Amino acid sequence: MSQLGNCKSLFNIYNTNMDFISVRDLNFRYEEKQILLSDISFDIKKGAYVAIVGKNGSGKSTLAKLLIGLETADSGTIEIDGVVLNDENIKHIRSRMGIVFQNPDNQFIGATVRDDIAFGLENRCCSKSDMALLIEQFSNKVGLEKLLDKEPEALSGGQKQRVAIAGVLAMQSDIIILDEATSMLDPRGRDTIKKLIRELHQDKELTIISITHDIEEAYTADDCIVLCDGKVFDHGKPEEVFKDAKRIRSVGLDVPFIGKVKEAFKNHGIVLDGNSEDEIIGELCEYTLKR
Ligand SMILES: Nc1ncnc2c1ncn2[C@@H]1O[C@H](COP(=O)(O)OP(=O)(O)OP(=O)(O)O)[C@@H](O)[C@H]1O
Numbered sequence: 001m002s003q004l005g006n007c008k009s010l011f012n013i014y015n016t017n018m019d020f021i022s023v024r025d026l027n028f029r030y031e032e033k034q035i036l037l038s039d040i041s042f043d044i045k046k047g048a049y050v051a052i053v054g055k056n057g058s059g060k061s062t063l064a065k066l067l068i069g070l071e072t073a074d075s076g077t078i079e080i081d082g083v084v085l086n087d088e089n090i091k092h093i094r095s096r097m098g099i100v101f102q103n104p105d106n107q108f109i110g111a112t113v114r115d116d117i118a119f120g121l122e123n124r125c126c127s128k129s130d131m132a133l134l135i136e137q138f139s140n141k142v143g144l145e146k147l148l149d150k151e152p153e154a155l156s157g158g159q160k161q162r163v164a165i166a167g168v169l170a171m172q173s174d175i176i177i178l179d180e181a182t183s184m185l186d187p188r189g190r191d192t193i194k195k196l197i198r199e200l201h202q203d204k205e206l207t208i209i210s211i212t213h214d215i216e217e218a219y220t221a222d223d224c225i226v227l228c229d230g231k232v233f234d235h236g237k238p239e240e241v242f243k244d245a246k247r248i249r250s251v252g253l254d255v256p257f258i259g260k261v262k263e264a265f266k267n268h269g270i271v272l273d274g275n276s277e278d279e280i281i282g283e284l285c286e287y288t289l290k291r
């Protein structure tokens with residue numbers, strides 16, 4: 001049971017047997033600009049790890065802002081756990097969600113890293129002792145233990161991303177949206193954070209929406225949503241979404257490593273569509289050794 005368990009029980013009025021997040025016919029434009037998101041519809045199950053991919057400017061971050069109510073759709077609905085988001089309930093529903101923004105500079109409120117992580121917890125019925133525990137626990141997990149008394153502004157981009165991630169994870173929200181949350185981290189830091197998020201996700205209570213340009217990450221998600229020019233180009237299991245390399249490249253995306261291997265075999269007349277990833281790697285080893 002999490003330290004915030006008692007606080008969370010306040011929200012158990014919601015229905016938990018349906019799609020956890022339901023987006024229907026969402027349309028949005030920034031003020032007088034042309035339509036940016038059009039007819040966006042998708043469902044996300046509770047506990048899913050969903051990747052949202054799409055080339056620059058396809059509308060991913062804007063969609064994230066709509067999901068947490070920072071922007072309001074011109075038409076369409078967003079339903080979270082059976083409740084349609086509106087001006088009255090947005091604050092309440094947002095308290096179940098955490099977001100790491102693409103640009104970590106937009107995220108800081110506290111004067112120090114410690115204060116900043118504490119700020120989110122103060123809004124979540126968290127006692128002082130639990131707060132201290134959570135700050136210590138999550139700052140250690142993301143490698144911030146030596147930076148807790150620093151001003152967030154004085155940190156590097158990657159360190160700032162770590163603070164934003166620690167703050168969001170410490171809040172133990174039901175839904176976490178990560179908007180390219182590890183883009184500035186060094187490779188080892190990125191692996192550590194990815195592993196940590198996967199571990200936290202294992203209990204299937206936590207729903208994760210990861211906006212990413214990392215195709216390998218998207219390939220390991222439960223579901224993948226592809227945005228193209230403000231529309232849902234595809235939504236499904238990654239194996240299906242990335243199956244047709246030509247199609248996925250047509251929307252400016254790359255193909256995961258395993259897809260490239262399949263493609264290379266296909267060019268040599270060997271079709272591996274029905275094979276598992278392990279079988280394909282096996283074939284690759286055999287093929288390489290034979291040469
Ligand atoms: N506040 C804003 N006002 C007006 N236009 C905006 C605003 N924010 C974003 N846009 C425009 O909306 C479009 C989509 O932007 P968005 O940030 O959602 O894309 P993205 O898919 O997240 O791209 P990236 O991969 O580069 O992060 C872009 O053309 C951008 O210029």
Ligand SMILES: [Mg+2]
Binds near residue numbers: 061179
């Ligand atoms: Mg973005």
